[in-house]
Amino acid sequence: MPFRFIEHCLSEAFTSMRRHWLMSMAATVSAAISVAIFGLLVLIVLYIRSAVIHESEKVNHMRVYLHNSVTEQQARELQRRIQRWVLVKSVRFVHKDEGLKEMEAAMGDNISLRNLAGGNPLPHRLDVVAVNFEDAVECAKRLERLPGVESVICMADVVRQLSRIFGLVRLCGLTLVIITALATLTLIANAIRLTIYARREAIRIMQLVGATIWFIRAPLLLEGLVYGLIGGAFASLMVYGAHTSLLRLVETNKILLTLFHVAVPNWHFFASLTVVGLIFGLLGSLSAVNQLVRYLS
C-alpha cells in the first residue's frame, strides 16, 4: 500500500505538472523570485547587523568625568558600584594624572600641559564599556544621574542612529518578505486550484469510488512541494551567485571590505533557502487543498 500510494502521488503530480506546464512554471518562477528576495533581504539584514555590531565595539565606550571634588577613594568606590550593573561590561578608573598624559599624547609632543597655572585641571575619570551598543544609551543616562558625575561622553547619537537604521532595515525587510511570501503563496495556491479544476472529473470519480481524502489530496500537496522545492533551489543558487559576485566586486574597496568580511554566510544559509521554498510550496498547496477537502466533506 505505501509503495502504491507513493507511486500514485508521483504519477498524478508529475502528470498534472506536465499538462499545465505554463502555470507550473509561473508558480516555480514566482517561488524562486520570492525566496531569492527573502534570501537577499536576510543577507542585507545580516550584513548590516554585523557591521553595526562591529562598529558598536567602538560606540559602546563611555567616558565618565567626575567632579573635581571627588577623591580617588570615592572614585574607586563609584567604579565598584558601576561594575555591578548588568548593562556594564567593564569599568576602568583613570587617575587625573593619567588622563593628563593621555591628553598630552593626543595633542602631540610639542605641547606641554604640565606647566599650567593651578596644576592639573582634569578630574578623575571612569572609562565604562556597556555590554552592547543598544544598552549604551540607557547606561549613559543612568551614569549621568550618579552623585559625583560631572558629565558622560558617549556616542549616543551615533548609537541611536544606528539602532534606528537597523530597526528600519529590519522592518522594511520584514514587510517585503511578508508581501513576497503572500504573493508566492497565492500563485502556488492558484496553480494547485487550476490542477484541481482540470482534474475535477478524476477527483469526482475518486470521491465516488471511495478513495480516501489523503489519496485525493496527497498528489496535490506534492505538486505544491515540488514548485516550492525547485523554486527554493533556484533561489539559493541566485542568491549565492549574487553574493559571490558582490564579494568579488568589493574585494578592491577597503571600506566596503570591512563591512563585508564581517559575516559571510556558510552553505547552511543557502541550503535553508531551499527549505524556505519548500515551506512556501507546502503552505500554498495546503491552502488550496483545504478548500477542496472542505468541499468534499
Place this chain on the structure above:
Amino acid sequence: MIQLHNVTVKFKGGIVALRDASFTVNKGEFVFIVGPTGSGKSTVLKLINRELLPTSGKVIVNGINVATLRPSQVPFLRRSIGFVFQDFLLLQDKTVWENVAFALKVIGAMRSEIRDAVCSALQLVGLIEKWDAYPRQLSGGEQQKVCIARAIVNNPLILLADEPTGNLDPDSSLEIASLLERVNQRGTTVVVATHDKYIVDFLKKRVIELRNGTVVRDEPEGVYRGALSLH
C-alpha cells in the same frame, strides 16, 4: 439493504427535494425510481451514496445509518456502492482499461487484483476487445458500458445509476438496461433513477414513483405509466 425512514431533504431557500419519503430496497433487488425532473430521484441516490445528508429521517445503507458516519468513514461506505452517471464521466486521456482500473487504483488495490477485476468487468460489459480504445473512439452506448464496468469492477453490493440512458438512443438504452439486469443477476442490488419509459417497461421491475419529493407509487413489477400521467 437500503432503507429510507421518513426522509425529508430541504435545501437553502426552503426548496424541499424530498418529503417524508420511506421505502426499503432488499438485497439483490432491482428498483427503478421514476418521476419527472425535480421530483427527487437524484436526491435519493445522493442520500444513499452519502453525498447529501437528510434534514430529517434516517437513511440506512447495509445496516449503517449514513448520517452518523464520520467523514473519514464515508470512502469505505462508497467502496460498497458503484455509481453510473448520465454523462459517463470518463477520463478522456485514459484508455478503457485505465478508466476501469482507475477505480481500483485509487483505493489502493494490488496490481494483480486490478488486472483480474478489470478483465472480468470488461468481459461482462462486452468491451474486452476495445480495452485500449480512448473514450472519444467509442459510441455513447459503449462509453456507458465502460462507466458500468468501472462501477462494478469493485464488486459493489449496490449499483446506483442516475439517468444511465439519458444520452442514448433507444437501442443502446435497451442494451444498457439488459446489462444492468445482468449485473443484478450476479447478486448486486441495483437502483436506477430514470425517466426513460422504454427501459422501465422493458424490464418490468419494481418501480418507485416520486412526485414533488413524495413517494406516490411503489409497484413490484411496475411500468412507467404513472409517471407519464403526471405530464
